[in-house]
Amino acid sequence: NQRILLASRPTGAPTIADFTIDTGPVAEPAIGQVLLKILYLSLDPYMRGRMSAAKSYAAPVEIGAVMEGGTVARVVKSRNPAFAEGDVVLSHSGWQNYALSNGNELRKLDPAVAPVTTALGVLGMPGFTAWAGLANIGQPKPGETLVVAAASGAVGSVVGQIARLRGARAVGIAGGPEKCAYLQDELGFDAAIDHRSPDLNERLAKACPQGIDVYFENVGGKVWDAVFPLLNPFARIPVCGLIAQYNARPGQAAQQDRLPDVMRTVLTKSLLIRGFIQREFVHQREQFYKEVSEWIASGALRYREDIVAGLERAPEAFIGLLEGRNFGKLIVRVGED
Ligand code: NDP
Secondary structure, X not given: OEEEXXXXXXXXXXXXXXXXXXXXXXXXXXXXXXXXXEEEEEOOOHHHHHOOOOOOOOOOOOOOOEOOOOEEEEEEEEOOOOOOXXXXXXXXXXXXXXEEEOOOOOEEOOOOOOOHHHHHOOOOHHHHHHHHHHHHHHOOOXXXXXXXXXXXXXXXXXXXXXXXXXXXXXXXXXXXXXXXXXXXXXXXXXEEEEOOOOOHHHHHHHHOOOOEEEEEEOOOHHHHHHHHHHEEEEEEEEEOOOHHHOOOOOOOOOOOOOHXXXXXXXXXXXXXXXXXXXXXXXXXXXXXXXXXXXXXXXXXXOOOEEEEEOHHHHHHHHHHHOOOOOOOEEEEEOOOO
């Protein structure tokens, strides 16, 4: 069994040296357990937080422990009556080839319903994050303008498309002309803006002539700065992620104290700024699954996956995710399907 372990806690951006590969025997399942062969591993921005010891909503990965992560796996040995050999399941087995499970957290997947990789993306945690952040906080209405960054990614692509399905205008922000073209030509966003362009603020203002009613915050940093002056009274801001600052070094803060200006605007424009972690809404998962799988089946909602082959490539692919090198939901193909 090959496993990728956390070797050290990064300061700033992670490097390959923060990970190490370990090889050992494949474990045998005890009574009640199943042995899983990992087929696909999901790589997600939250893993940067698990590499750090800083206090967060979840415990960090210990040094020397297997990196955490969502996976799609096949049951190859079963000593648990609820699972048969050959079953394909969603698990949280981390960055490795094989894992044991007592079955409690496994969800069976039906490859006939949707490609199993979608359980890590559009029909999984990231898709649910988009859906739940909009259903509970963003609540886009017909004619309103929604802005989302990291818009070609796993969460952002679903946010923009749902906003349009709800009758709102969707403006996407993404890194580079290829991602922007994809947003407009393939996903139907009303406008797409490259966050690397020097006149980001002017372009965004032009793309949002009626202001911004919903800002789905995935990024922070200069995108927030561009969005903030354009917010309309009663705008809703689901704070989902701040990827632009995940690699910030401790103490690396803004040059000036912007809190007074932000708070004044929150007050005078009656803004709703509400952070969330998707599992808060776990009771709505069935509703999400039903609605989004119907949209996928009808072609109303599209998705893109960026699949990298080989577990040993997970560290470099993950480092790339934090720099925008992925294009679509980032997944590692770990074993043969
Ligand atoms: P993506 O598939 O969108 O990949 C990450 C993308 O972030 C990159 O491709 C890049 O896109 C963009 N990015 C990286 N650095 C920067 C930067 N400095 N400035 C602007 N954009 C940047 O990832 P996900 O869809 O999985 O995650 C999107 C966000 O949602 C993250 O912030 C994540 O932490 C958050 N999230 C929150 C959850 C919750 O429960 N609250 C659950 C799941 C995700 P580009 O090239 O376009 O810049």
